[in-house]
Amino acid sequence: MARSSSGESSFIWETIKTVFWALIIAGVFRSLFFQPFWIPSGSMKDTLLVGDFLFVNKMSYGYSYASCPNIRIQRIGVDLDARDICFFLDGDNTRVLGSEPERGDVVVFRHPATGEDYIKRVIGLPGDKIQMIDSVLHINGEAVKMEEAGMFVETYEPQGPQGRPPRCFNAPVGLGGECLKERYTETLPNGVSHDVLNVGYSPSADDTGVFEVPEGEYFMMGDNRDNSTDSRFPRSRDGVGFVPYENIIGRADRVVFSSGGRSLLYFWQWRKDRFLEKIS
Template structure:
């Protein structure tokens, strides 16, 4: 009898430990930092496929988007942030709110699909944004651009999704070859300088209409300009469109870990030079 009681007590203590561990992890993820794994190449070469980082949720305050999506397919769990914190939605305000600065690399919730995206904040409320011949214009002025060499990477499947990179030399590169992209340094009006990549001309992406950013919303763009689904493309057309203030999740400041392989366990593919790399 004593043995059965001991086993029951041990089981109950284990359940309580797991319960409180999940609660603490959930609070930490909802209030302070959210882990984010880079699945695509839209932010190269600032962020690479396989970079792992924590998003600082304290940067911009809190809204419904601060609540996590909880998806565990094995157990049939699919809870969206709106399912958990929908009562905070639709007023475009934030608790302890702080506005992003131009040039921030920010994670946000897609206004339609609810998926988490990561892009650079380019347009602030009231700004006029336009691309002319592959050059970003803000409020009628071209941003400063200077050549910064060539970004190279192996041409092959990248990350768990096995996506192939786009290359400036598409016509000549083969599997296992060297994929090249033109690299430029772009300086925004507030002095933030970062690299952008070019793989060719696209009439939709490189020559656009003028976008006037509404109040309470932001214009987001990827640094890999010809391989980014962002605010240049309407939500109706599968793009991002303007991003409401309440949809911001947080700012990305530093790469914690990076792996070029299909799995974290493939230690031979780890990028040691990117561990703790600041995000600029």
């Protein structure tokens, strides 16, 4: 039996309403509770690998303008910054229902200069003095504890959607060869331990001046110390500088899913051993 034109119109309208409310609910869920994040680069190896997929817990530190997403759809000319959407939460470097991150937390934050989402580890708290001396992290004048943890080994090949090969301690390495990095377990003053990687010596990253962290801001570093754009470099497109409290989006607690391929659809390159792995 043919459907009447009024019945077809009703069906189309109901479909539009269903999709609309689904998008609203998804947007509210993303803005208030958890934000998906796919690791695009190797700056947090070996804690996080290129292709790890996780959800950022936005409830960890409360809410600011950065809790809202950037919405950019180039094909139809949509370019909304988080500040355009959550302008009522912007200002005075404060948060609603806020709590402060702890040293060693892995957090996603809004880059102070570009507005892009970055993921790094909280190393310096407000009032801290941070310095790198001969590749060793110093906090408030004291070197952190470092223990050798063997070599980190991966295949030298293009990684992730960006298709960038890793940097290697044993460079040059041919395509498909073993790419090595020195690995150490670093223990922060509050007892948080995590692995850091070393590729080689870089004067600008491994021997720095003293960074005095201002009130209301944080010092962030990647665990892959020689392959991380972080707070060791001045705020610009090529550096992060200090990160304001309001720019923090949330804490990364657990890897949900991981793929070693150029896409999540490359099921033959899924890393099943990393599913639901706790981030520490």
